[in-house]
Amino acid sequence: MGGVRPHFYCLPVLKRELHRQALVDAATSGAPQFFLGTDSAPHPAHLKEHASGCAGCYTAHAAMELYAQAFDAAGALDKLEGFASFFGADFYGLPRNSGRITLRRETWTPPASFAFGAAELKPLASGEALQWRLQT
Numbered sequence: 001m002g003g004v005r006p007h008f009y010c011l012p013v014l015k016r017e018l019h020r021q022a023l024v025d026a027a028t029s030g031a032p033q034f035f036l037g038t039d040s041a042p043h044p045a046h047l048k049e050h051a052s053g054c055a056g057c058y059t060a061h062a063a064m065e066l067y068a069q070a071f072d073a074a075g076a077l078d079k080l081e082g083f084a085s086f087f088g089a090d091f092y093g094l095p096r097n098s099g100r101i102t103l104r105r106e107t108w109t110p111p112a113s114f115a116f117g118a119a120e121l122k123p124l125a126s127g128e129a130l131q132w133r134l135q136t
Contacts, residue, residue, distance in 0.1 A: 006048040007122045010041070011055045027083060028076035035087035038063050044119035057124040062110055066125065068103050068132035102135040 014020045026034050040063065041056020048054055059066060064084070071080040089096045107129050114121045 006050075006053045007045075007124060007126070008057060009048070009053060009055055010057050024070060024074055028071055028074040028079055030076070030079040030082060032082070032087040032090060034083065035091060036067065036084045037088065042116060042121055044116055045113065045122045046119060048122065058121055059124050061114070061123045062125065062130060062134075064101065064103060064134055065130050065132045069130055072131065103132050104135050105131060106133040107131055108133050 014023070038059065039056070040058055040060035041054070042058045042060070043054040043056060067084060068077070068080060071077050071083070086096055088094075109129050110123050110126050112122065112126045114123065
């Protein structure tokens with residue numbers, strides 16, 4: 001199964017599995033110099049599926065769920081709160097947010113696409129089972 005998955009295309013391009021693993025290791029290390037900085041890129045599907053497609057992944061629909069899944073897979077779920085909630089504020093000298101969210105272990109599948117004006121938006125992990133869900 002080769003080929004390019006345009007909805008996974010972002011920059012910089014990770015060339016090898018060891019590069020992906022290095023990023024996971026850094027994020028899940030618990031070191032305060034690594035913190036969450038989401039960059040959800042809502043590009044219409046017809047521009048992603050194009051000869052000169054746009055870089056960036058749409059993750060806003062499930063950003064925390066995707067982070068929880070990655071941290072859980074790395075055996076570092078206990079380090080997610082610091083990465084997501086504390087280290088960035090501390091780095092920038094801002095007060096920590098006192099609000100809370102709750103994630104629960106629940107399998108669900110993001111939709112294949114969302115309406116995006118007259119276009120269609122294909123989210124990262126569309127049609128794939130995610131193991132965590134934001135409780136509302």
